[in-house]
Amino acid sequence: MNRIVFILSIVLLIAFYILWVQSGHSFGGIIIIIGIMALVYFRRRYLNMKPYWAGSLRDIPKYFKLP
Structure with missing residues (x-):
C-alpha cells in the first residue's frame, strides 16, 4: 500500500466513523x-518493516514517506 492509498484510507475511515456515529449506531470506536x-499492518508490510514486537516507535514517520 503506497502513501497516497494509506492517507486516503485513513480519511475514508474517519469519514465512515463520523457517518456511523451520526446515524445513531454504537461501537464506532x-x-x-x-x-x-489493519491499515498500519498493511503499510508496515508494504515498507518491509519489522513487526511491532521487533521494531521501535521511532519508525512511525516512515508510514508517510515514499518507500
Missing part, C-alpha cells in the same frame, strides 16, 4: 481501532 490496526 471499535471500527476505528480495528481499521487503523
Whole structure:
C-alpha cells in the first residue's frame, strides 16, 4: 500500500466513523481501532518493516514517506 492509498484510507475511515456515529449506531470506536490496526499492518508490510514486537516507535514517520 503506497502513501497516497494509506492517507486516503485513513480519511475514508474517519469519514465512515463520523457517518456511523451520526446515524445513531454504537461501537464506532471499535471500527476505528480495528481499521487503523489493519491499515498500519498493511503499510508496515508494504515498507518491509519489522513487526511491532521487533521494531521501535521511532519508525512511525516512515508510514508517510515514499518507500
